[in-house]
Amino acid sequence: MSPRKAAAVPDSESLPAHLVAAAERLIARQGAAGLTVRAIAKEARVADGVLYNHFADKEELIARALRAHVRTVRGGLPPLPRPGEGDLETGLRAYVEHGVALHLAILPAFAGLVARPGVLARLAGLDEDDHQDDGGLRVRLTDFLRAEQAAGRVAADADPEAAATMVVGACHELVLPPLLSGVPVEEIRVPPGFAGRVVATCLHGLVPR
Amino acid sequence: MSPRKAAAVPDSESLPAHLVAAAERLIARQGAAGLTVRAIAKEARVADGVLYNHFADKEELIARALRAHVRTVRGGLPPLPRPGEGDLETGLRAYVEHGVALHLAILPAFAGLVARPGVLARLAGLDEDDHQDDGGLRVRLTDFLRAEQAAGRVAADADPEAAATMVVGACHELVLPPLLSGVPVEEIRVPPGFAGRVVATCLHGLVPR
Amino acid sequence: MSPRKAAAVPDSESLPAHLVAAAERLIARQGAAGLTVRAIAKEARVADGVLYNHFADKEELIARALRAHVRTVRGGLPPLPRPGEGDLETGLRAYVEHGVALHLAILPAFAGLVARPGVLARLAGLDEDDHQDDGGLRVRLTDFLRAEQAAGRVAADADPEAAATMVVGACHELVLPPLLSGVPVEEIRVPPGFAGRVVATCLHGLVPR
């Protein structure tokens, strides 16, 4: 009465989910750019054509796998401090650590898609609310800093938005240049003390007091 | 009798240089990721196969074209202040403006190559000294800030390296997220006052004085 | 307990008949050549695989649907005059009008199958007696003319068989060439006076009397 199930798909999982998971694994390993439908089917241990029973085309599957990848990564990170919560320095440090881990996992997956309109557009269309690939990290940090500013722990004339851009940018900066120099993701190292140094610089600036 | 020259190659230029220039034009227009050798040959108005008389393969040609692109872009920007030269704020602002312009032109060209080992490795191999794709902007800014620190205009306990990472990162941050959301390069806008706000934040930090 | 019935199949109809009817509708709309089993199942609002419970394969279903299509079309046309019935000219005209209408409806459906042995062979095998796709129009016209000849209204040395071939051929001729020039069926027009002119020519010939 119910239709057949693919041999390689565990009972607990639907085939679309299984395919997305397989694609997600490949994306985590080698990025989303060079994936082929055959490679995905093979990774899922499933016939070549199945994907078209569940997704409009390759791009839709990859868009969903990318979203799943982002969610998986984010789900594995400690939650970000909410605005008004905890002390400034600890909070900032949490943002930096979050950003580094996130970008380390996400940039390699996404970068190859730049200038390939298809998948990114598809991803943007998946859900309009949540289409910030990095989960709106910069915006959330801005909000956090604004709350600190309202509480008087950040100077009234400081610029939370610029600061957030710099902090999140520093996280990018750790990942992107090695990537663009051909360093494999696995070999990218976070220099010891990175978060602390970024936080300190952000807090006190360069000018002598 | 000198060897035959392709009709479309000007006398002043060698064929390899001509090919590199053609590829560079295409890269500037549409990035390095989707280029085909046929498209390059057509742009150069030269036979499909010539490239293999002068380069090992497509990857080498593209690597050289990328290097040329970076140099062209950098050559079109005002020179960076040297360490010890000018005042701190103006100098920093020059770095930010340079970084934004550079990344706007360079990231779209490079990003598509992430996780495609070939070209980037080739580029890194081209010249070991100079393989920083962004021309070592971060290192140069670090040096600049260190000189300011030596001159006492930057606090002795400040962290020039972290600051440089944040400033250059802020420039990335302006370009990369829109790119990853599918915004075409031409539509990426630099918010007014961006450089000034980054510089101010970098100089004075967030903490009230 | 009688076996389960597909939801979309009306009580008055067996599932095979329902499938044949669905395929027939599609054939009338777009010909038999490009049909897919999925399209047929969808039109029948029935599961993809059922067809294999009732037919050997797609070809058998399509062969039956073609036969049904021919019968439906023929059933919608006024009956042909029987041999010996009515007057010669009116009778002939009826054959022409029948032939034009029949071929307009049937040729587009069949033509795409030429040189695809499967379906046509299947159709021929369905019932050995009645496998004339056009319902044996030519044979019936021959019989009609022979009866007229016996009654003396057609010259004794005339050739009923040749005449029937020419008349039915003229009906084909109206439909096939436009079809082969890519004109869509809906746009094929019967020139006014067609039947009358064919009949007159058939009756009196070209030679001056």
Next chain:
Amino acid sequence: MSPRKAAAVPDSESLPAHLVAAAERLIARQGAAGLTVRAIAKEARVADGVLYNHFADKEELIARALRAHVRTVRGGLPPLPRPGEGDLETGLRAYVEHGVALHLAILPAFAGLVARPGVLARLAGLDEDDHQDDGGLRVRLTDFLRAEQAAGRVAADADPEAAATMVVGACHELVLPPLLSGVPVEEIRVPPGFAGRVVATCLHGLVPR
């Protein structure tokens, strides 16, 4: 200096011509409908992809092969009598014989394309003048009969156009019904005396004199 030549292509022939010829052979054998690019390449003993160096796509190649097939067939037939040339009966007979031979060779090739807009549209676009697939046989016969009519050998009140439609239609009629009954082309037989009987019927009509 000149580029490479495919091994299987004779010196006397260009590759596009070679491909067209290969496709034409396959069309003559099995019609144009089911051809695959791989089958054509194999028949031409040439690599799969070549065709795209010379034709926009499969449809263009097939359209050209169809045109070539028509021309080849027509070139192998005795020329049609021109209007005003020879006597009426002999001329008419020539048209019938031409029509039968032409349609025997051409209908199987074309029929499968009905309702497949692509190739036929392409063929119509190849050359606007000459796009009558059967070489405008009906029109030419009409002209021939009109000339006979002007010369008084065809009755003044006869209908050359209707007669031409019937004659050419009779030629179709000989070929199409067997084809639609699944009879392979090779087995289609022209009944002895066919041309003579059609001509006589056309000349004298059915009505007793």
Next chain:
DNA sequence: TATGAATGAGCTTTCATTCAT
């Protein structure tokens, strides 16, 4: 050395058919 056609592996996608449920 320049040419540009030839090569063929590889791509995404379709679809008749099977079969566990």
Next chain:
DNA sequence: GATGAATGAAAGCTCATTCAT
């Protein structure tokens, strides 16, 4: 019997690379 997802063999087409000329 009915279901509809799974299967996998094609299909049309692209493109880096080779090589006779």
